[in-house]
Ligand SMILES: Nc1ncnc2c1ncn2[C@@H]1O[C@H](COP(=O)(O)OP(=O)(O)OP(=O)(O)O)[C@@H](O)[C@H]1O
């Protein structure tokens with residue numbers, strides 16, 4: 465089986481600061497990969513490179529049938545090409561970034577209507593179905609400000625799913641939530657995993673990573689230091705850095 | 718004690734009315750045109766293209782930092798000598814006021830756009846929206862709400878600014894008042910009347926701005 469996501473030799477620096485050194489990874493179709501690592505290790509930057517919100521300095525990125533090369537001798541993708549590519553990679557942000565001037569329904573419809581030019585009526589029923597799927601049928605016509613953090617994040621997942629993406633990228637989707645609201649968002653992600661969605665999940669929920677992820681990647685200082693089946697990397701890490709990082713979580717229970 | 722004779726003003730009421738109408742009409746046109754110019758220049762300030770940023774910066778600062786009276790006189794008297802294009806007084810006035818107001822609007826519009834959280838445009842981009850749609854559908858609708866009070870304040874200033882066009886003999890309220898004052902030797906009554914008219918037109922507008930500001934403060 466060819467991987468759904470394939471990344472090789474990816475590098476990124478911001479000025480003098482090198483954030484990604486040499487990233488190589490692949491994700492099989494339907495696989496869930498958890499990306500863990502200390503703050504500043506480059507997890508968000510990697511995720512944002514994968515959907516071109518950040519342009520890498522060099523390396524290759526392939527998602528499905530779209531592939532891009534960066535670095536000397538290769539032209540960065542044009543604006544419209546970037547937009548078309550992003551429409552098939554869903555991204556969920558830590559701070560939700562819902563559109564506050566639109567209702568919940570309009571938030572979810574926005575992608576299909578403005579990018580895919582889907583007829584309004586069709587977009588409404590698609591949005592309603594997705595909101596039902598994340599358990600928010602009763603919030604269709606309210607504005608995002610009236611929602612709890614957990615509800616906002618579920619809307620934002622529905623908004624991404626409305627584009628029918630090939631892969632989903634989650635950047636600390638539960639980090640901004642009160643502890644009692646984390647479960648409802650993880651529940652939705654779990655459901656997507658069961659449906660066979662290909663996903664890369666940046667998370668600090670180590671037990672969730674062990675439960676849902678097929679593979680875990682541990683990043684430090686812009687490198688993937690260790691990777692393997694979730695149970696192995698989390699239960700029995702080989703690298704010292706991974707052990708130290710995970711020990712913070714074990715002591716917390 | 719000075720004997721006020723407002724009955725003289727009353728007998729020239731049609732001139733005052735006509736002048737007020739011209740001042741209001743002039744303001745409406747330069748506010749509308751200035752907003753268009755300001756939108757273009759404000760967005761150009763945020764462009765990826767260095768040429769667009771640089772030229773809009775030059776325009777904005779040139780007009781913001783030159784006194785309006787100097788600009789009006791320059792466009793009317795100096796521009797024709799330099800370019801050979803002679804504009805009539807009204808056209809010069811509208812053009813100058815538009816560009817002058819536009820430079821202030823541009824700053825308000827730029828500041829309004831950058832005040833919107835980056836996460837908003839990132840969310841739009843992540844859905845696959847091209848940058849133009851992100852601006853139109855996500856950023857501007859939110860930014861405009863924040864821009865309305867300062868844009869209205871700037872427009873009130875613009876209303877008062879129009880009085881300067883009287884130096885080019887554009888028949889606005891002040892210019893027509895000057896004619897009446899010269900004819901009647903009743904400068905005190907005439908200029909008092911003009912001040913009152915400006916005040917009466919602007920008072921309701923400032924109330925509206927205040928309301929808009931309060932409304933915005935509450936919704937944040
Ligand atoms: N746009 C940017 N400009 C400059 N530096 C940046 C930018 N984005 C990220 N960085 C820097 O790159 C480094 C890696 O950041 P990144 O957000 O990828 O880390 P992270 O692993 O996601 O951390 P966290 O767990 O805190 O979210 C940090 O030092 C950060 O300050």
Ligand SMILES: [Mg+2]
Pocket residue numbers: 507508509635636
């Ligand atoms: Mg991060």
